[in-house]
Amino acid sequence: MARAMRDAFEYKAFSCEYVANIIEQRTRSLHQPGALHLTRGEDLLDLEVKAPDLSLYTQKEKKHGS
Numbered sequence: 001m002a003r004a005m006r007d008a009f010e011y012k013a014f015s016c017e018y019v020a021n022i023i024e025q026r027t028r029s030l031h032q033p034g035a036l037h038l039t040r041g042e043d044l045l046d047l048e049v050k051a052p053d054l055s056l057y058t059q060k061e062k063k064h065g066s
Helices: 002-010 016-027 055-064
Strands: none
Touching: 002 016
C-alpha cells in the first residue's frame, strides 16, 4: 500500500480510488505471452495496390505559394 501511495503521489493523483486501482492492478497476475504465430509467405494474399494520386496536394501547394 505504501508503494501505491508513493506512486499516486508521484502522479499527483490523490484520490483513494486511484490508490485502490493501483493496488488492484498489481494484484492481478500477468498472463505469460503465448507462442508467436508467423504467417507463411504462401498464406499471404497476392494483392497489388496502386500508388495514390498525390497531385491534389501538389496543386494546393502551388496555389498557396509554398
